[in-house]
Amino acid sequence: MAFVLPETKSVKSVAILCHRHADADTYLSAYAISFILGKIMPDARVSIIIPDGMSMLTKKLAESFSHPPPEHREDYDLIIAVDIGHLELLGDWAEKLRSSSGVKVLIDHHPPQDHSPYDQALIDTSSSSAAELVYGVSKQLGVALEPKVAQALLVAILFDSQYLSIASPRTLRAVLDLVDVGANLDEARACLRSSPDYGEVIAKLKAAKRSRIYRAKSWVIAVSTVGSFQANVARSLTQLGADVALVVGEVDSEVKGSLRAHQRFQTETRIHLGTDIAEAISKGRGYGGGHPTAASFTLTSGDEASTLSRFLAMMGELLKEKPVEIT
Template sequence: MDNEAPDWKFPFVDPATIKRAVVICHRNADADSYLSAYAISALLRSVSRGCEVDLATPEGMTVLTAKLAEKFPHRVTEVAAGTYDLYVAVDVGDAELLKGWKGVMQLGRGTRLLVDHHPLRDGSLYDRVVVDELATSAAEVVFGLFEASGVKPDRTTAQALLEAIMFDSSHLAIATGSGLRAVVKLLDLGAEIQEAKKDLRSEPDYGEVLAKLKGAQRLKIYKLGEWVMATTLVGSFQAHVARSLVFLGADVAAVGGETDGETRVSLRSTQRFAERTGIQLGTQVAEDVGKSNGGHGGGHATAASLTAAVGEEEAMKIIAKKLSELVGSMPSEID
């Protein structure tokens, strides 16, 4: 090999060597993960003509993502078929969320990339990582790859990126300057905000409605110093229920449930709680509690989740204890 190898842009290897690639979402792909993967596939096929790209969704996708996948169609595979020259994991956070694809990537001969906006905890699976923790969506990072490559996304790809950014930024409410700049450029490329809002609207899901109302019925309220913590148990939709409890006024919410022989817990807090206490739910609570109880965990400052090998009641006690240690105040239950 020539010592003065050219400085390849994305995918950071000679594109001519890539005949077959796979872009992998996190388990139960959400809109940001799927649409970012959809756009990466378009970028790959434009820098490596004739390259065949699979899009992988380990354990399927959410209801909204399935609807978006009809508008932004791509060949999707849940499990690996054959070998790949390139693996691109997108929006995954913890590599465990790649499920069976983690092992496939470890054994595969292809180049392994990560494109993400979650804090990187362990990059050992990848040959190269492109992570921007300040981005509110993986799609912003993907758009950055288009710009660095000098490739203009077509109108459909620009629309997909806009919808992913809007999905992950609460319709731009929490978008940062760089996110908004990306949005303006996508609009210039033909993407439309109204169309995005319409596409991201989802029909109420009966199971989700019941989970939220049952979660409210079983609610426990605690005072942690000056903060209000809400906890509850539901069999599914833990993340939706946790978000609803914060919407109702809790400073921090923990929602657990036992599914498929493991306990899953979703954590949410307000921005105000994160800023005043300095508590990062992803690294300081979810990762710590998950790891020390036979599971995994991770996420962002105000939104995180974990799995644990202890019962749901026990998991909630451990989380309450962890949060009270971090806040520096014993929990007192309000009835």
């Protein structure tokens, strides 16, 4: 898909939007987009907008890959949203984006949403990271990257591709191109390793202790409850060996849920956690979505227990066998 930027001379202000609780992919992609725009529209002032803060890791990365603080304006000539997935993940900015009179662009590797407000979108769900798409944009626009920017994209690609375990040939080519420009693989791996967050460690161990195990068609399904870090906890349950895991927690009268599955589960069952589970479970009472093997949702009604039983019922339907608890 070709990427067309608006008439650059008319652009004086740009906002690059990251998703809520910015992760390494959304932030470092925004960082690289800012560099690219600096080359093709040097007179424009570029802000990186991060609704609702960053993850711990992103905070650390934002010190190495720092960007001037954002300018707060009523509106921008150009708004580029990157790695967003669901509009709700823009927090208050979803409404500002909708009502903006500027040109709105989306660069994403999450499935597209209906009624999205963008004037143009570069969406490729086969890409393992948004950063890989941003690299493609830099090539298409003929912007030569500096080593620091290549490093930012490499870190983001390693982060979102699970250290290249879900990399495609195109990802690997991008990685080699970035290394040729001056990015360093060892340094990229090192800056993704951080000392443990003990809040997260406790959340994982508590959730593991409380987890309930089910089997259906020989698949192992693990569910648990915890008040924070649902995504990392769900991932850790699959690392313990569950084929698919759901972790839910009640936070501020909402129920937050995160789903993770192994690739083998996805390939053999064709169950898409984003559309078949997260979107379906939140329809009409919240929002949700995501990728085939990683998804999340937020419900404005219900509780942990009813959400878990709803999920198990859905798994029963999709797998055509009722999950049986292993005690």
